[in-house]
Amino acid sequence: MSRVAKIRGTHREHPHAHGGSRRPRRLAGVVTRIRDAALALAGLAGLAAIAWGIATLFFGFSLVTFATGSMAPTIPTGSLALVREVPASELQVGQVVTLQRGGERLPITHRIIGIEPDPNVPTGRIVSMQGDANTIPDLFPYHVKTGKVILGSVAGGQAVSDAIGSPITLVAVTLAAGALVLWAFWPRTQTSRTTEPQRGERRHARSTRIRQTSSRHSARHGLRRTAHGGGHRARLGPGIRRSHPAG
Structure with a gap:
């Protein structure tokens, strides 16, 4: 085996030589x-x-919460319901609706037990309602032009709605959104991209040093062989004299 092969064969990289650079890339x-x-x-x-x-x-969708148990057990206290506002002409007996009576601050959500046309308002209706948990109907009917029909409800949804709508939650969401946007557009480091070129440069430098060492070794070995060969050529046969240039 030549000396060049030996030199090249002795160059081995440690299996964990680049383990340190893999962890930052994984992270x-x-x-x-x-x-x-x-x-x-x-x-x-x-x-x-x-x-x-x-x-x-x-499309008239909105959310309503239930602060009382007048519609229990169908809709218990603390529920959150999805409603859609429709014209009074589309209301039907048996529906659970949210109606706003004139002069009252809060709307009422009960089940419709009767509907009559409003003689004073062509598009209006006179609606009678009663809560499922109540034993008697509401004291007065509702003169309405529109009503909010309950499409579905979630028990305990009021707590979630109140938490989402609280000032603390709004401030926290705003700060989190701002931090996320800042993080997304923050300049990225180029560590993982510059590691490979630097590693390639180190490998190239080692290969260059090995080739240079091999070349110097080959040159020395060739010179020794030339000098040794010249000595053999200097030996002339018997009876032949070495000629010297005149002068």
Whole structure:
């Protein structure tokens, strides 16, 4: 085996030589995935907020909460219900609706037990209601032009609604959204991208040193062989004299 092969064969990289540079890259990858997931969730939340705004503005959807148990057990206290506002002409007996009586501060959500046309308002209706937990109907009928029909309810949803609408939650969400945007657009480090070129440069430098060492060794070995060979050529056969240049 030649000396060059021996020199090249002795160059081995330790299996853990670059283990330190893999961990930062893995950590950076995990951080990037977390950031992308957070941005995706924020984007979905933004789309949901836009969709809800369109639904409330153009289609009459809204949310109502139940502070009393007059509709129990169908809708217990503390429930959150999704409602849609419709014309009074579309109201039907048996529906659970939210109606606002003139002069009262809070709307009432009960079940319709009777509907009559309003003689004074062509598009209006006179609605009688009663709570499922009540033994008697409401004392006075409701003269309305529109009503909010209950589409569905969630028991205990009022607590979630109150928590979301609290000032502390709004401030926390605003700060979190600002921090997320700042994190998303913060300049990224180039550690993972610059590590590979630096590693390649080190490998190239080692290969260059090995080639230079091999070249010097080959040159010395060649010179020794030339000098040794010249000595053999200097030996002339018997009877032949070495000629010297005149002068």
